[in-house]
Amino acid sequence: GAVVSQHPSRVICKSGTSVKIECRSLDFQATTMFWYRQFPKQSLMLMATSNEGSKATYEQGVEKDKFLINHASLTLSTLTVTSAHPEDSSFYICSLAPGEGQETQYFGPGTRLLVL
């Protein structure tokens, strides 16, 4: 299967700062990328979907101005948490999908964000 990396794996920051999380596909080009977040003992919740060449589509309740997603290339997506607050502390996971018509997603190992 495909390999997806995330960086950093863990980040601690002060309230009010911005944090950028990178998601890279190491061996295939991804036309679609997803960002999920997971609170302790809860489900992964889809935050947004981005397709190559278009803006991200955000799920209901997710602030697009707070969680900036940039599908920079077919192998890189970034999630920037702007002006982070303690309630943004969570586990953020990206997944990448190859071309149309394929159900399989390939997930990164996740980034744990702690906002003090």
Add this chain to the structure above:
Amino acid sequence: GNSVTQMEGPVTLSEEAFLTINCTYTATGYPSLFWYVQYPGEGLQLLLKATKADDKGSNKGFEATYRKETTSFHLEKGSVQVSDSAVYFCALTMDTGRRALTFGSGTRLQVQP
């Protein structure tokens, strides 16, 4: 809306024991169903899937049958190994074109030698 409910963990078993992890779903139509596994320090990996009622997904000794009448997709394995220790997620999608997944909360399995 759509939702997935799976049993809380952790589930602790001895090696070679029988495993069942329950998963039920709520959906407005006919979803595709998945089991994903996350080994320590790694990303989620697709374990198996089923796309229509009565389909059985299987992989690495794991099986799950899509039961429309009970809206369930329970994961089973006849004889677990220490290497099966991981977190298991049940998930569904209603839109294979968009491929967005709705996940359960995950069940941690610990297999002791």
